[in-house]
Amino acid sequence: MTSNRIAYTGFVAFVSVVLTLVVVNLVQGNPEPTAGGTAENANGESVFRLDDVAEHNHAGSCWKVIDGVVYDLTEYLPNHPTEEEVFTRWCGKEATSAWLDKGNGRPHSPRAAARLEDYRIGVLEGGAPAPAPVETADSATQPATGDDRLGRMLLGLAPGNYLDGTYRGNFIDRGLIQVSLQFRLEGGRIKGMSYRHLFYRDEDYLKMDSSAELYPVLRQYQQITERLEGEPMEAIFRLYEPENVVDDIDGYTGATLRGAKVISAFRDGLNRGVYSW
Numbered sequence: 001m002t003s004n005r006i007a008y009t010g011f012v013a014f015v016s017v018v019l020t021l022v023v024v025n026l027v028q029g030n031p032e033p034t035a036g037g038t039a040e041n042a043n044g045e046s047v048f049r050l051d052d053v054a055e056h057n058h059a060g061s062c063w064k065v066i067d068g069v070v071y072d073l074t075e076y077l078p079n080h081p082t083e084e085e086v087f088t089r090w091c092g093k094e095a096t097s098a099w100l101d102k103g104n105g106r107p108h109s110p111r112a113a114a115r116l117e118d119y120r121i122g123v124l125e126g127g128a129p130a131p132a133p134v135e136t137a138d139s140a141t142q143p144a145t146g147d148d149r150l151g152r153m154l155l156g157l158a159p160g161n162y163l164d165g166t167y168r169g170n171f172i173d174r175g176l177i178q179v180s181l182q183f184r185l186e187g188g189r190i191k192g193m194s195y196r197h198l199f200y201r202d203e204d205y206l207k208m209d210s211s212a213e214l215y216p217v218l219r220q221y222q223q224i225t226e227r228l229e230g231e232p233m234e235a236i237f238r239l240y241e242p243e244n245v246v247d248d249i250d251g252y253t254g255a256t257l258r259g260a261k262v263i264s265a266f267r268d269g270l271n272r273g274v275y276s277w
């Protein structure tokens with residue numbers, strides 16, 4: 001009888017502890033991921049640790065972290081256009097720098113970026129770590145000058161070597177400025193991009209009101225700045241296919257919106273160098 005009672009009390013105590021843990025968990029929304037990465041963030045996405053990712057470090061199960069997002073690329077692997085080893089070397093790792101520089105200083109194309117999305121399985125706990133800087137041949141030969149900004153400027157704009165600051169650039173065609181824009185770079189990311197001038201065929205887009213026929217095009221130009229906010233600067237190349245960046249592209253607006261003009265103005269800004277620090 002007594003032992004039954006003890007067993008019963010023990011059972012009740014066990015159930016209460018389990019229930020308390022469940023309730024506390026529910027109330028706190030427990031953001032701590034388990035070893036298997038089963039925690040979810042507010043968007044319902046799985047949250048993984050680098051340790052979880054590190055277990056998938058071979059061709060049979062290949063996960064990579066790019067810009068704070070975790071991808072299971074096992075099924076994509078046979079389609080990658082390089083020798084397998086180039087791709088598998090980064091399995092189980094933080095691979096943003098390899099993604100942003102294919103080895104020739106160039107990032108992957110928007111087409112590749114579009115594929116990547118199909119393999120997204122979650123995000124990294126704590127967001128994106130700073131990508132490892134890409135080594136450049138010049139980085140070992142920084143000129144000895146009192147001002148680091150001048151030294152880095154003289155090295156040009158190699159990946160991982162851009163100067164933070166405010167930039168201004170223009171796209172000019174047949175003597176007329178069509179696009180003039182301003183943006184800041186902070187840690188290689190685009191911030192606060194805005195148009196200072198947007199003009200095409202006698203239309204001053206920045207003065208248009210919402211009843212204007214071309215107003216949807218102005219909205220799309222504005223969406224470009226909204227969607228590039230906080231993105232790595234290579235994201236600008238997505239604009240070669242603006243339909244991947246802005247909404248409601250149709251034959252009419254698509255023909256008028258020219259992502260290439262924005263890319264050109266952006267690069268003009270980079271080529272001119274920092275406008276203000």
Ligand code: HEM
Pocket residue numbers: 064073076080081082086087090095098099102103107108109110111112113115116
């Ligand atoms: C993170 C490690 C990766 C490395 C080191 C890497 C490396 C490379 C290299 C060296 C090339 C150039 C091949 C050539 O021109 O012959 C390339 C091209 C390409 N890669 Fe990757 N890659 C990586 C990840 C990925 C991922 C995750 C995807 C897509 C899910 C991808 C998709 C592509 C595509 C579509 C191309 C063709 C060129 C382009 O569209 O940019 N790669 N990659």
